[in-house]
Amino acid sequence: MLADIFQQYNYAIVIILMMTGLYTVFSSRNLIKKLVGLSIFQTSVFLLYITIGKVANGQPPILEQAPGGGHGEDHAYTTKVIETVQVAAAGGGDFLTDIPYSNPLPHVLILTAIVVGVATLAIGLSLVVRIREVYQTIEEDRIDALDYAFNLEGTDTPKKAGAKA
Numbered sequence: 194m195l196a197d198i199f200q201q202y203n204y205a206i207v208i209i210l211m212m213t214g215l216y217t218v219f220s221s222r223n224l225i226k227k228l229v230g231l232s233i234f235q236t237s238v239f240l241l242y243i244t245i246g247k248v249a250n251g252q253p254p255i256l257e258q259a260p261g262g263g264h265g266e267d268h269a270y271t272t273k274v275i276e277t278v279q280v281a282a283a284g285g286g287d288f289l290t291d292i293p294y295s296n297p298l299p300h301v302l303i304l305t306a307i308v309v310g311v312a313t314l315a316i317g318l319s320l321v322v323r324i325r326e327v328y329q330t331i332e333e334d335r336i337d338a339l340d341y342a343f344n345l346e347g348t349d350t351p352k353k354a355g356a357k358a
Contacts, residue, residue, distance in 0.1 A: 203244045210237035222333040246299030254294045
């Protein structure tokens, strides 16, 4: 039982990171801590997809250079490789079954997701800065209280945190 857990330690790390991120999002009232929690949760999803995409002892699916290097030989080599792959995919050969390949698609998608995640975090942090400028706080409870007081009074600007009513 314990040996099985240690063999799949990457999934345990993903679960620990995911639960840490969720706990941070739900337990904290600070907006920056919530963004950090979301970032941790997002990282755990990235690790999960990378773990699933990796094959033990797998090779990257890169074809070797065509022998000779001439234009006609390149075309003949490419045609031969395509025919071999088609035969192997139909179950008639062992070209693909002898060599384990790692699927690069999850890695490429995660690379894109990392870029989008960083951009989203930057926008979130800039919104927190703007909220801090308006409300003088980044605590969710105080912002809610200020919004509630603002709606009751109908004034033009919300009261600053710490200002007496």
